Amino acid sequence: MNFVNLHLHSEYSLQDSVIQMNKLAETLREYNQNSVALTDHSSTAGWFNFNNEMNNNNIKPIFGNEFYMTNSYEEKSRKRYHLVCLAKNNEGVKNIRKLQRIAVENFYYKPILSYEDLYKNKNGIIVLTACSLSKSSQLILDSKINEAKEFIQELYNEFQDDLYIEYQFHPLYKEQSIINEGLLNIMDELSIPPVVTCDSHFLKKEDADVRKMIQAIAWHKKYNDITNSLPSNCLGNEEIVINNAEESNFSDMSIVNKAIRNTVKISDKCNPQLEEITRRIPSFTKEEELRSLFNIEWG
Numbered sequence: 001m002n003f004v005n006l007h008l009h010s011e012y013s014l015q016d017s018v019i020q021m022n023k024l025a026e027t028l029r030e031y032n033q034n035s036v037a038l039t040d041h042s043s044t045a046g047w048f049n050f051n052n053e054m055n056n057n058n059i060k061p062i063f064g065n066e067f068y069m070t071n072s073y074e075e076k077s078r079k080r081y082h083l084v085c086l087a088k089n090n091e092g093v094k095n096i097r098k099l100q101r102i103a104v105e106n107f108y109y110k111p112i113l114s115y116e117d118l119y120k121n122k123n124g125i126i127v128l129t130a131c132s133l134s135k136s137s138q139l140i141l142d143s144k145i146n147e148a149k150e151f152i153q154e155l156y157n158e159f160q161d162d163l164y165i166e167y168q169f170h171p172l173y174k175e176q177s178i179i180n181e182g183l184l185n186i187m188d189e190l191s192i193p194p195v196v197t198c199d200s201h202f203l204k205k206e207d208a209d210v211r212k213m214i215q216a217i218a219w220h221k222k223y224n225d226i227t228n229s230l231p232s233n234c235l236g237n238e239e240i241v242i243n244n245a246e247e248s249n250f251s252d253m254s255i256v257n258k259a260i261r262n263t264v265k266i267s268d269k270c271n272p273q274l275e276e277i278t279r280r281i282p283s284f285t286k287e288e289e290l291r292s293l294f295n296i297e298w299g
Contacts, residue, residue, distance in 0.1 A: 003238040004263040006037040006062065006128065007084055007166070007197035012046035015218035017201040018210045021046070021053040024235075027203045028059055031237045035267040037062035039084050042111040044100050051274060062270045063087040065096050066130060067103060070112045080112055081135040084128035084197075086270055088162065092124025093272045119158050126266060127159050128166040131199050132179055140182035141175055149186045156192055164195040164266065167259055169244035172227065177248055184252060195266065196245075196259035198236035205234060 009017035010024065017040075028036055036059060038050045047063055054061035064087065068080040087093040099121055103111035129136050129152065139148035156163050165187045170176045187194055202211045211233075212226045219226070234240070238260050245256045 002033075002264050003236070003241060003260050004033065004035045004037070004062075004267040005198055005200060005236055006064070006086065006195065006263055006266060007039050007066070007131075007168075008037060008200040008235070009040055009066070010038060010046045010050065012043050013041045013201070015214050016041060016211075018207055018214065019200065019203055021049045023203055025053050025057040025059060027235050029057065031235065033237065034058070035060035035062065037064045037086055037267075037270075039064035039066045039086070041066050042068050042100065042103050042113070044097055060267065062267060063093055063096065063272065063274075065100060067099065067113045067118070068110045069118070069135065070114055073106050073108075073112070073114055080110060080133075081138065082130040082133045083118075083135075084130045084166065085118075086126040086128070086266065087124060087272050088126050088270050089124045090272045090274075092126070092270075093274065095121040095124055115154075122158055125159070126162045126164070126269065127155060128164050128195055128197065129155070129183070130166055131168060132173070132176060134166075136183070136186075137179045140179050145182055145185070148182060149189060152186055152192065153190060156190060162269075163192055164262060165192050167194055167196045167250075167255070168199055169196070169241065169248040169250065170233070171244060171247040177250075180248070180250060184255065187255075193262055194255055194259040195262045196241055196256060197263075198241065199233065200235050201233055203235050208233070 008019065010019045010021060011017055024036070036054070038046055038061065040046050042065065044065060051061050064085060066082050066084050069083045070080060085096055087096050099113055099118060102117050103113040106112050131137065136148045136152050139151065152165065165183050167180055167183060168176060202208055212223060215226045216223045241260060242256060245253060250256060
């Protein structure tokens with residue numbers, strides 16, 4: 001069975017991921033995986049290197065974004081929810097870029113995006129319900145199952161067959177099992193297809209310590225206070241996903257197999273025709289050109 005990682009963060013998810021594009025391509029080749037998504041936190045800055053590096057290695061790039069969502073821009077709180085968006089076609093690429101601009105314009109601690117703006121610019125976008133910090137997951141952890149179901153129903157009303165309920169398996173993070181069970185009940189009631197992701201922030205187990213260091217800096221904590229849910233945070237393949245599902249005591253392994261197959265289906269659905277991106281950096285050869293450009297005097 002094949003597996004496509006649809007939730008992955010690169011070094012452009014600042015102070016959160018340690019994945020470098022060239023190392024990502026090398027690891028994908030080791031796993032014999034020919035497709036991967038990039039879903040940095042509210043950023044498309046990595047798309048340039050991602051596109052070129054994957055194309056150079058005959059790996060299909062899927063362009064995504066994990067947005068920080070808010071119920072309303074008027075709610076001046078630090079509460080933000082995660083949501084994964086993938087570009088299905090060129091219109092999806094255009095709309096994700098537009099939504100990223102909107103999020104930056106409404107910056108409040110982080111670039112934030114309202115669900116209303118997402119729905120206005122939804123064409124060409126595939127949505128995954130995201131991680132434990134998604135709205136649905138947080139409602140489940142707060143024992144608000146009906147509200148979580150209503151929210152996922154709202155997403156389905158907007159995205160229809162381009163919405164997938166996202167499962168993750170982190171055996172050392174016990175709350176994830178609660179989330180998965182809640183999502184399983186909602187999936188059964190609403191008949192929304194599942195997908196499984198690794199939510200990758202590093203490639204190899206030995207990279208986990210480096211990530212812990214940057215997390216400690218970012219969160220102003222001591223290194224020993226940071227925990228990692230190994231091994232499910234590494235790049236992953238179908239074996240890693242299945243093993244972690246078993247270790248997490250997931251109640252229905254048939255869902256896991258279906259969710260893995262859906263990663264390939266989603267990859268097949270994502271086919272934007274991006275031209276090769278090239279750098280456009282001006283070249284200066286004369287001191288006079290620099291003086292003229294910046295209107296300055298040299299000492």
